[in-house]
Each structure stands twice: as structure tokens, then as C-alpha cells.
Amino acid sequence: MSALDLPKEQDLVEYRVDRVLEEANTDTRIIVLARQNDAIDTFPIWVGAAEGNAIKLALDTMITPRPMSHDLIKSFAEHLNITIQRVIIADVKNSTYYALVHVSNKGVERTIDARPSDAIALALRAPCPIYITRDVLKRRSTTNLEAWLAKLESKDIGTPEVREM
């Protein structure tokens, strides 16, 4: 299956999900990752509203009456004895981040291509660590994100309404 290369251990930096912000007037959310043991270094990722809500629900450890999509993925993993080892933000192309989900089952390891939003939503539920490669950290945008994020701070989103269909 996967021909995706798993980055080397020493090239990974661990991050955690710090918060989910709502961007005013758009249907997007910003997932703010913070460096483990170093809250000063943050790494924002723009995602869609539904994707952001899937992460927000897990961050707030909200239990929904019915399993959401990423709960189902976790449920599949549990049924099949697949361990979600870790997720890695491993590449950036044209301002789009690429993630890998590293899984294993009875010693058989696989690396699955994913959007960062799916990878992070799953990582919070697994739970498993989230890493960003040094290469991606080097190539990230250099806009003054901190100042810009500070402006958004007051708009920290509430828990999304969960609609069960």
C-alpha cells in the first residue's frame, strides 16, 4: 500500500492542539497548534467549519449522542485492533499542509495520506501525539501571525451545536 515515507524521528517536533478559533465572516476555523512545553511557538492551520468543529468537539471532550465521522474512524481502528501511533504534518505545497497518519496492527505499519484536519481530529480521539516536521516548520509562512491571532482571541468559538440526523 503506502509508498509514503515516514519522516525520521529526529526531524519531528511535537505539538499539541491549543485552541480553535473562528475567523470572522468566513466559513473557516483556525486550528492553533502550540509546541509541546513551549506555548510561545504556535502554528496555525486553516480548516473548514465542519473540520474545525470536529476538532473542537474532541478538544472539549464532548460526547455526542451519535458517533461523529472521526469517532467512527476510531471505532474501526478499535474493532480491527489498529493502533493510531501518531500523526505528522509532513509537507506543505501551495499553502496546503499535508499530513500522514501512522498506524500499526500486529507489527504491520502503514502510513496514510490525510488532510491535517482529519489527522488532528483523529489524533485527539485516539489519543496520539501530533508532530510537525522541521522542514515544514522552516517553510511556514512568516507573516506576523501572533499579532493577528491576538486580535481573534476574543472570538474563541463556543462549542458547536451538534445536530444529530
Add this chain to the structure above:
Amino acid sequence: MITQMQVKGLMFDPYNNAYIVVLRDEEHSDMLPIWVGKSEAGAISMSMENITPPRPMTHDFMKSLLDAYNAKVISVVITDLSEHTYFSKIHLMYEDSEYTVDARPSDAIALALRSNAPVFANNSVITKQSSEELEQWLENLKPEDFGKLDS
């Protein structure tokens, strides 16, 4: 008793600001409308229209995980309706064993379409043709009303 259903289309329900996935049996005598959210409808619509997004969407990733270990979706069954909520089960085959996993119908259908797996409904769940209003609404719909999302 279960009946195989075809995923016929998606409609927007402006009254509830939600989408309706329409399932019909092969003789077109029974119909099952299931209300789903916008992103869930998008996941179903993409698969119905054979759109391959540049990046894997959530259910594409879900299928990748199953594919990585040769787990197969055998079927999906809409099993129950309780307090306006439909319940469903996904049947998986993995290493000669069958697994049954609880899911929302929207996830189950989105995954079934990507896996070419049949969708069934428990007969007790299938809405009989009693709802004439909905029936008429469906008849008045033009083909181009189906399977389109404005997002």
C-alpha cells in the same frame, strides 16, 4: 427482513436548512428520506458524482485506513428509527471475521458509496408511501435538482 436501497439523490430542505438523502428500493415502491447536515451531504454528493477531490476527504481517509489492512465494507444497514434519528450498522470483513460497527447513516452511506457496498434498510424503518406530500414533492423535482449542492 431487509430491503436493498439505492441512493437516489440529495435534496436541499430549506425549512430545516438541511439536506435529504433519498433512498429508494429497486421497485421504487418504498422510499426512505434521511436528513443529514451540510458536510455529510457533501461527502455523499462527491461520491455520487464521482468527483475526486484534490485531497482525501474524511470518508476517503476512512476508506484508506480500511484498505491499508484489507478490511472490506460488505454492507450497510439502516437498522432503526428512534426519536427522529436513524441508526445504522456497517458490516466489515477483516481476516475472515465479520465486524459490525455502529454509525450514523450519513457516514455509513458515504462509506458504502466509496466501497461499492450495498445499502439495506430494515423493513420496519422504511417509510411506506403514506406521505403523499413528500411523494408529490419528489415527483415534481427535475433531474437537475438531484445531486447538486450549492457549496
